[in-house]
Amino acid sequence: MQLCQPLPLKSGSSKVHLKSVTYTPLKADGTCRTATDIVAAVKKMKAVGISNIRTYNQNCNQLATLLKAIKANGGGMTVLTGVYIDGSMNDNVEIATLKSVLTKKKNTKYIRGILVGNELVFNQIMSSTDLIKKIKTVKAIAKGYKVGTSEIFTSYTKDLMNASDIIAVNLHPFFSQVKIEDAMKNLSDQYKNFIKLTGGKKVYISETGWPSAGNDYGAAHPSVANMKKFATLLAKSNLPYYYFEWEDSAWKHPGAYGIEPHWGLLDTNGKAKFSLNGLK
Numbered sequence: 522m523q524l525c526q527p528l529p530l531k532s533g534s535s536k537v538h539l540k541s542v543t544y545t546p547l548k549a550d551g552t553c554r555t556a557t558d559i560v561a562a563v564k565k566m567k568a569v570g571i572s573n574i575r576t577y578n579q580n581c582n583q584l585a586t587l588l589k590a591i592k593a594n595g596g597g598m599t600v601l602t603g604v605y606i607d608g609s610m611n612d613n614v615e616i617a618t619l620k621s622v623l624t625k626k627k628n629t630k631y632i633r634g635i636l637v638g639n640e641l642v643f644n645q646i647m648s649s650t651d652l653i654k655k656i657k658t659v660k661a662i663a664k665g666y667k668v669g670t671s672e673i674f675t676s677y678t679k680d681l682m683n684a685s686d687i688i689a690v691n692l693h694p695f696f697s698q699v700k701i702e703d704a705m706k707n708l709s710d711q712y713k714n715f716i717k718l719t720g721g722k723k724v725y726i727s728e729t730g731w732p733s734a735g736n737d738y739g740a741a742h743p744s745v746a747n748m749k750k751f752a753t754l755l756a757k758s759n760l761p762y763y764y765f766e767w768e769d770s771a772w773k774h775p776g777a778y779g780i781e782p783h784w785g786l787l788d789t790n791g792k793a794k795f796s797l798n799g800l801k
Contacts, residue, residue, distance in 0.1 A: 536799030537756040538570025543766040549789040551772035553581035563590035569797040575763040578605030579618040588628035599633035606638040620662040634667040643676035653684040671727040689727035698739025701747040705754045730765035735780030753800040
């Protein structure tokens, strides 16, 4: 059963670390990073206290490489692995790639769960009924693993929740147009209201973050300083979050507010925007 009321902050004033991040192994031009790049990213994550990684798809041989890298760095980390679904023939490639990794059973003990798709219902790419069929297909090749999907608060249907072993929700205070001082309260309130609907299933905040550049959205102002404030408060919280995201995605379209490429803790050159070795 989920906590009925999340505790926003941990006690004490000592430095804290972000514990979970989302990760996409793509270069600035959108091509795959090498296995060496992925291994280096895992090493850097662990060095700054990150122990949980969420991904979005199976390309770039990323799952097998991540699992191998975690083992090489002494374990103690997990992957909430994604399966990219859009209703095309590529769905079969994604599922087959996942099946291959699971069948080989190499380092698969580090898999925390499997998320089928990301915001598909919200973006009207797929109906909840069709998404449930995809979840069932993945469950059939992933016996013994927790399988679900990731949506926003308002696009989850009851049937979709019932079909999921785990429930992942993307919650971004920035899109609630709140100022940074109100961001954590907004996040905590959204989470508290959401878990009332989930029937006690395990819930992850599969994305939450703050952009470092772009245009204001209401009272929400993107900046490195505000990103650091949000990351610090999040690291001090007891919420089951994945910080969005590890590295800037320069390959993304800027979007309506020019923020989409600027959510990373690291820039496209792999340089941290602020120190991740203890936030305070």
